[in-house]
Amino acid sequence: MERTRPDGTVFPVSLDEKKLQESLDPISFDVLRNGATERPFTGEYVDTETVGIYRCKACRAELFRSDTKFHSGCGWPSFYAPTKDDAVLLLEDRSLGVRVRTEVRCASCGSHLGHVFEGEGYEVPTDQRWCINSVSMFLEPK
Numbered sequence: 439m440e441r442t443r444p445d446g447t448v449f450p451v452s453l454d455e456k457k458l459q460e461s462l463d464p465i466s467f468d469v470l471r472n473g474a475t476e477r478p479f480t481g482e483y484v485d486t487e488t489v490g491i492y493r494c495k496a497c498r499a500e501l502f503r504s505d506t507k508f509h510s511g512c513g514w515p516s517f518y519a520p521t522k523d524d525a526v527l528l529l530e531d532r533s534l535g536v537r538v539r540t541e542v543r544c545a546s547c548g549s550h551l552g553h554v555f556e557g558e559g560y561e562v563p564t565d566q567r568w569c570i571n572s573v574s575m576f577l578e579p580k
Contacts, residue, residue: 441548444529451497451547458496466573470496470549473533473541478513481572485509490579491521492570499546501525501575508562514552514569518562528554542568549574 440448459467468474483492492502492515502517502525510516520526524545531541531553542551552570560567 443527443548449546449548451499453496453547462495463573466495469571469574470494470551473550475552476514476571476573481514483515483572483575483577484513486515486577488577488579490577492517492575492577494544494547494549494551495574495576496549497544497547499525499544501544501551502568502570504577504580508560510560510567510569512567512569515572516560517568517570518560518564518566520568526551542570551575 440452442448455471458471462470465474465476469476489504491500493500500521503521506517506519508516508518527543527545527548529541529543531539539553542554543549544551551574552568555567555569557565558567
């Protein structure tokens with residue numbers, strides 16, 4: 439099944455949903471394809487400081503680099519920027535009702551990664567916190 443962007447165009451990478459589900463653990467699949475969220479402070483990358491590249495667990499696209507990762511204390515891995523502007527797709531998320539958030543998806547395959555927040559006062563170059571589920575990505579050490 440092809441996944442489409444909000445503008446109706448197809449994502450560049452098309453994945454076989456059945457094969458993807460068979461290759462991932464249930465929580466990874468639920469986060470990537472259904473927009474679920476892993477519990478805070480449970481992900482393997484929350485506190486890791488390994489140098490490398492974080493890639494989408496569904497399609498292997500490069501998303502973040504370790505040099506933009508920082509400790510926010512929120513319970514999920516936090517970054518201050520993706521590797522490049524077109525690595526991710528940002529969507530308005532009104533799933534919590536009144537509070538509007540910005541959802542982060544992989545620009546290559548459309549998988550849900552997490553959310554980005556601005557203006558929280560972290561001492562990072564962008565004043566952004568890209569709050570990403572560990573189970574949505576894997577770390578390729580350098």
